[in-house]
Amino acid sequence: MAYTEKVQVEGDTDTYSLSNDIKKYTLRDLGFVVTKTGSFSFERSLDPTSPYKQGIKLKVTINSTLDGLKMNTVTANGLRKVNIFNREQDQGLVEQYHYILEEFVNRSVLQKV
Numbered sequence: 001m002a003y004t005e006k007v008q009v010e011g012d013t014d015t016y017s018l019s020n021d022i023k024k025y026t027l028r029d030l031g032f033v034v035t036k037t038g039s040f041s042f043e044r045s046l047d048p049t050s051p052y053k054q055g056i057k058l059k060v061t062i063n064s065t066l067d068g069l070k071m072n073t074v075t076a077n078g079l080r081k082v083n084i085f086n087r088e089q090d091q092g093l094v095e096q097y098h099y100i101l102e103e104f105v106n107r108s109v110l111q112k113v
Contacts, residue, residue, distance in 0.1 A: 003061075003068025006113055009097075010073075011085030014112055016101065021108040022066050030107060038064030044100060046073065046084065048092040056082050056093055058100055062109075073097065 008015040024040070032040040042060040047053045054076040061070045073082050073093075084090040084097060104110040 003063045003070055005068065007069055007071045009071055010081060011083040012097075014101075016069075016071065016105075016110045017113050018062065018066060018069055019105075019108045019111045022062075023108075024066070026107055026109060027062065030104065030109065032060075032062070035061075040064075043078070046093040046096045046100075048096050056084060056090075058097055060104075 006015050006017045027040045027042075028034075030042070031044065032042045035041050040062045042058070044058050045053060045055055046058055047055045057074055057076065057078065059070075059072050059074050059078060063069070073084050074080060075082055084093045101110065105112065
C-alpha cells in the first residue's frame with residue numbers, strides 16, 4: 001500500500017490527513033518508532049482491557065518526509081485488514097481507536113478532513 005495524503009480506515013466515517021504542524025519529536029513522544037528506511041511506525045493493540053494482549057491493532061506509518069501516511073486496523077500478526085466498525089462486540093475497539101486518533105489530532109500529528 002502506497003503512502004497517501006488522506007486515509008480512511010475501512011468502516012470509519014472520518015478521513016484523516018497529516019497536520020501541517022507535525023514534528024518528528026512529537027511522533028517519538030507518542031510512541032512512533034523510526035524504521036530502517038527512516039519512516040515512523042506506530043502499532044498499538046486496540047484491546048481496551050490490556051494494551052499488551054495480542055488482538056486487533058491500529059497500525060499507522062508516516063514516511064520520512066512527513067508528507068504521506070498509511071493507516072489500518074489489522075489482525076494481531078498484521079497481515080490482514082480488519083473492519084472493527086461492523087460488529088457489535090467490537091465497540092470497545094472502536095472507542096480505543098477513536099481515543100488514540102483524538103490524541104494524534106490534539107498533538108498536531110493528524111487532522112480530520
